[in-house]
Amino acid sequence: MAESSLEVRTGHVDNVLDVDALARLVYDWRVLERNESGLEFSAYRDALAEWMREHEESHVAFLGSAGGDAVAMAWLAVVHRVPSPVTFERTCAYVQSVYVAPDHRNHGAGTVLVSALVDHARAAGLDYIAVHPSERSFPFYRRLGFAGTERVLELDFRPGRTST
Numbered sequence: 134m135a136e137s138s139l140e141v142r143t144g145h146v147d148n149v150l151d152v153d154a155l156a157r158l159v160y161d162w163r164v165l166e167r168n169e170s171g172l173e174f175s176a177y178r179d180a181l182a183e184w185m186r187e188h189e190e191s192h193v194a195f196l197g198s199a200g201g202d203a204v205a206m207a208w209l210a211v212v213h214r215v216p217s218p219v220t221f222e223r224t225c226a227y228v229q230s231v232y233v234a235p236d237h238r239n240h241g242a243g244t245v246l247v248s249a250l251v252d253h254a255r256a257a258g259l260d261y262i263a264v265h266p267s268e269r270s271f272p273f274y275r276r277l278g279f280a281g282t283e284r285v286l287e288l289d290f291r292p293g294r295t296s297t
Contacts, residue, residue: 138199138200139197139198139199139204139205139237139241139242139245139246140197140198140199141195141196141197141198141205141245141246141249142195142196142198143193143194143195143196143253144194144195144196144206145194146182146185146186146189151194151196152178152181152182152185153178154196154203154206155181155185155194155196155203155206156174156177156178156181156182157174157178157203158203158204158205158206158232158234159177159181159206159230159232160174160177160178161234162230162232166235190211191210191211191212192208192209192210192211192229193208193209193211193250193253194206194207194208195207195208195209195246195249195250195253197233197237197242197245197246199237199242204233204234204236204237204242205232205233205234205237205242205243205246206230206231206232206246207228207229207230207231207232207246207247207250208228208229208230208231209226209227209228209229209250209253209254209262210226210227210229211224211225211226211257211259212224212225212226212227214260222258223260224257224258224259224260225259225260225261225262225263226254226259226261226262226263227262227263227264227265228247228250228262228263228264231243231246231247231264231270233246243273244273244276244277247274247277248277250262251277251278263285264279265287266279
């Protein structure tokens with residue numbers, strides 16, 4: 134698969150096919166690949182549609198398709214920061230839930246997908262975007278221009294996790 138064969142567009146809650154595709158990608162990633170358990174697919178899809186409707190203003194979904202099939206996704210979570218006297222509109226975003234189906238990995242699909250997300254963030258005038266990559270994906274994000282910073286600290290409240 135060549136890079137150019139992936140088509141990326143934003144997904145919309147009002148398009149039932151988009152919701153279904155996004156739900157399938159999340160479900161395959163979390164349940165089939167990671168062996169997580171929870172809602173059955175149809176219940177998850179319905180819950181995701183409701184969540185997307187509630188978060189329409191803050192979360193932009195990106196769908197990557199190849200040959201008409203949804204094979205990749207990423208989300209941009211937009212955060213409105215407290216205004217300053219100098220710059221009243223201060224907005225940043227976080228890259229979330231980037232996933233490429235196994236058969237489409239290592240052929241440039243992730244690069245095309247995240248590049249589209251970055252272009253969208255730039256065009257929206259965001260101050261910056263950040264990502265909390267997995268250990269394995271650090272080199273990928275660095276190749277795309279993301280850099281480490283000493284300015285970000287994290288306090289993780291999830292059970293069994295420690296902040297470093």
